[in-house]
Amino acid sequence: MTATADTGSEVPLRTLFFLSCSTGITAETLGHSLMTQFEETPYQQVTVPFVDTFAKAEAAVQEINRVATDSGLPPVVFSTLVDPRIRRLLAATDCVFFDFLDTFIEPLERELEVESTHTVGRSHGMVDYDSYMARIDAINFALANDDGIRADHCDHADVILIGVSRTGKTPACLYLALQYGVRAANYPLSEEELAAERLPPVLEPFRDKLFGLTIDPERLHQIRSERMPGSEYASRERSSLEIASIKTLFTAESVPHFDASSLSIEEIASQLFQQTRLERRI
């Protein structure tokens, strides 16, 4: 069980349980998404994954009852449990029970005109060997083509992210590999390449795979300062100059690009799918 506190105000601290017969990722995704609509409500979370036996379910029931008694507030339970008997056991405890499967499975059965299999959720399980290997290959590809590319690899690249250093290229490439099996390389432009305001010759053959990331110069200065405080590299002047040059280059060479300043890693990936013909491999 993993608990994270998120408190600090006078509103009573609510405990959220995420119960799953698998990793708990779906239950957490649902719960976190709903809780973004209740920003003022402080909560702590307890994730209980792999609840696939009665013994584990009973341990979870005891924990929920304990929290209910200690806090005087019924815990909110988000469940993706599949086994109906385990679900009934949990739903009967002193809690507010949100049953993700039960809520949606029945209408979905009606619409799809087939009965659900009630198999234990494997939405984050090892689906098959091929997609496992596609992820691993994409990760190895991202690692081998991080911070510079190998020209002999780039024929196999799905996308090559370019930009000045510290614009989020590396995390975006790793995320694309892990989540979507996409082979993403990245190439940071050097000071000399930026000054030229032309595409470096090494990238020329892969023009149709290039995508550019830019960032607000002030934010770039802030991020670089965390890494190398007080350096010329992190200075406001250098940051502004590099961003001005890269924007000129992107425009002159017609490289599609967007500003990633206020985007999370997930949002950068989603935007790439939206703005390119990039396709998921898993």
Next chain:
Amino acid sequence: MTATADTGSEVPLRTLFFLSCSTGITAETLGHSLMTQFEETPYQQVTVPFVDTFAKAEAAVQEINRVATDSGLPPVVFSTLVDPRIRRLLAATDCVFFDFLDTFIEPLERELEVESTHTVGRSHGMVDYDSYMARIDAINFALANDDGIRADHCDHADVILIGVSRTGKTPACLYLALQYGVRAANYPLSEEELAAERLPPVLEPFRDKLFGLTIDPERLHQIRSERMPGSEYASRERSSLEIASIKTLFTAESVPHFDASSLSIEEIASQLFQQTRLERRI
């Protein structure tokens, strides 16, 4: 819009739409989780992220109506749209509309005794600068301590995964960094270190951070063969020998460990949280 076909049988192909005002990741996670209960139903998926204006909502309505007409089957729409007016527009189209927010928000409002904010979903947005930097730092840490550790870094490690090569250590470390901001290093034991069946001296000071991964020798042989087919490194004999040695080492040195053969990257991470005192940083 991204489409993936998943077909091949005579059952009519259903189209699933994932609509979101943000990345669509929550809608996809929830929808995919439900569809694991309908394994025999072939479907193709269309993800429509960033639906945050009426114009984009109307474009989505047209696309849904087009699919409904062309296929003769109402598409199944999974929505995490927050804006009630946009939601109403979509719910009125010729589709089966599953509204993840609407379904749970009202009972949650009653229980938490506060009104939801109806702000556009930011569950995968850039939450704040500190957690963004924690992710980036953890990714850099994983990259700097992949396939071998830097002893001066390991004081800052949250966990150090050890095992023979190709047991999933690198993807697990990157996933822990990206999803949870956890600083995870990994150390592959060399043939000499395995033969010694003792902990390598470099790992000795970090004993309480070590966690071991093992794997079925046949699967290890399979994975290594993809990379270096026919090599001694990939042979059944070598794979069996290495796994036998590492298990002896884990037992002799009391290193906690589990078998990762049938686990996805997500499941390895979940098991680590379960079996260690590892805590999320974001």
